[in-house]
Amino acid sequence: MARKQWQQTGYPARLWSPLADNAIRCELCPRSCKIIPGRTGTCRMRRNENGSLVSLNYGKSVPMTQESIETEAVYHYAPGEKILSLGNIGCMLHCDFCQNWTTSQARYVQDDNVMYYSPEDVVNYALKHNIRVLSWTYNDPVVWHEFVMETAKLGRERGLKNLYKSAFYISEKGIDELLGVMDIFSISLKSMQDSFYRKHTGGRLAPILDGIKQVYDARKGGSGPHLEISNLCVTGRNDSLTESRRVSDWMLNHLDDEIPLHYVRFHPDYRYTDVERTSIPFLEQARVNALADGMRYVYLGNVYGTDSANSYCPDCQTQWVKRNGLVAHSFLKDGGCPNCGKRSPIVLPWGDKNPLSEGIRIPADLSCSTHMFRGAIQACHIEQDEGATLYYQFISSDGQPVGEVGMNGCARFMLSKSDDRAAGIRLYHPEKSDIRLFEVYDRAHFPVMSAEQTQGTSEDVPITFHPLQGR
Incomplete structure (x- = not known):
């Protein structure tokens, strides 16, 4: 070949x-x-x-995308913060349910989905767009190690934070290097069964648990990186209350009760598509059980319109952070509970003020296009010409405005519903500009096919898998 x-x-x-x-x-x-x-x-x-x-993938990436930090299953660090999501090509695992298989599995990577960046390109882009967090994400950053290390180091020197979202199949030596440049780790613990890893991912469980403990141990003394754990609950494979409890039990025994745990909803993909998305009632019960067993902060991911995505004071139950989809609003006061004053574990490196609305007006000379969300799909990526600025307005099913007008000047960025009334979105742009919209099936899903190509397909499975022959 x-x-x-x-x-x-x-x-x-x-x-x-x-x-x-x-x-x-x-x-x-x-x-x-x-x-x-x-x-x-x-x-x-x-x-x-x-x-x-x-x-083979140094500086080779899917397009940089501005998202929010909640996209990465990070709820206790700078709620609502903009991030620059960076995703390599390739992966060290071969999950048969991977949602990014078109770019994570090397043999399926197409040249037209690959961008080329230098560390300076990435850092300068983030600074230009007032983004303070670089997020190493999507496929998995482990096999992007050289580019991650060099860019993260440069970013830190320029005042940026680094977030590492990973399934964490990495050596002790690799983690030692990462600990020198990373501020936040969001680690996906897919199962507490070694047989699950061997059969469905091509990896093993023990090194991942050891890696999580290595990061946790680096936190001792209070100067180490922020850590959160997520558990993707795959329909028919690990979506039982026994399995979900094994995750929380391990965290209570080997970490502590304040590390956030996210139970994440799965959508069928790649080689595993003959099932439905994970049951929401199951996820809610898994959360209830983990809290009852002693975990203090347990959340649901890829679930919209649930109170289980919000942060509450464990002492007085006052709401600390309200989240709807991937949009967050903090009510913390000087880093603590606004009611009882309990100190919150939520890290606020830039203070606890929410950004003020700018009262944006849409210029009169722009063209308008509309996209309506489908089924469980609640977010999208927008691509536009470099240097352009796009205006947008969420709308209800009958076309009425929902929320305030927004604007974005990034070449690719995510928009997510933040109001249950929102059924679609209007985009305002110059008539001849090249605007592309991509349906995002779940957080950390990087779509490579535009909405024009996926609109007639399943609301649960983005792309039909067709195996290639040969090595």
Whole structure:
């Protein structure tokens, strides 16, 4: 099979050691692949070139996208904060239910979905658009290690925070390096069953648990990174109350009761599409059980219109943060409960003030297009020309305005419903501008097909999977 354009060039990799006959040992993930010259490791993103290991995805990415920090299952750090989401191509796992398989599984990555960035490009873009958090996310940043490390270091030097959203199949050495540049870890613990990992992801459970404990231990003394855990509840595989309880029990025994836990709703995808989305009543009960067992902060993810996404004071039950979808509004006062004064564990690096509305007016000379949300799809990505500014207004099912007018000048950004009345969105833009809209099926889902292509498809399965033949 001929190499694609993105596979042509490599960048010197970190974390490897030489072996006999020009072979190398990759030390980035727990597999410790032995790679002979001309071949790649299991991830297909790290290649042996004449006895040296190179990364095939350095600076190669899906388009940078402005989102909110809630997208990454982070509820206790700067609620409502804008982030710049960055997603590589490739992954160190091979989950048969992956929602980003078109870009995470190397053999399905198409050249037209790959952008090319330098660390300076990323940091300068964030600063230009007043974004204070770089989020390493989507497929999984582990196999993007070299680019992540260099860009995160530069970002920190320029005053930015770094967020690492990962399934965390990474070596102890890799984590040690990350701890030097990351401010926030949001780790997906998919199951407490090793058999689940081996059968459905190609990985193992033990290294992930060890990695979570390594990050947690780095927090001792109060100077380490922020940590939150999420558990994707996959229909028919780990969506039982016994399974969900194993996650909370492990956290209570090995972490502590203040680390936030997110039970996340699954949508069918990739090779696992003959099921429905996760039952919401099950997720609600899993949350109730975890709280009853001693967890203090348990949330639901990918569920709209539920109080279980809000943050409450565990002492007096006063609402601290209201969340609707991926939009958050904080009521904290000087970092504490506005009612009883209890100190909140929610980190507020820039204070606890919500951004003020600017009273935006839509210019009169713009064209208008409308998109209506479908089924459980509650968000979208918008792409526009670099340097352009798009205005938007959510609308009800009968076309009435819902909420305030917004505007955004990023080349790609997410819009999410924040009001149960919202059924669609109006976009205002110059007549000849190139506007593309993508349906986002779940948070951390990076869609590669426009709404024009997906409108006639399932509301639960974004793209039909067709296997390729050969290696």
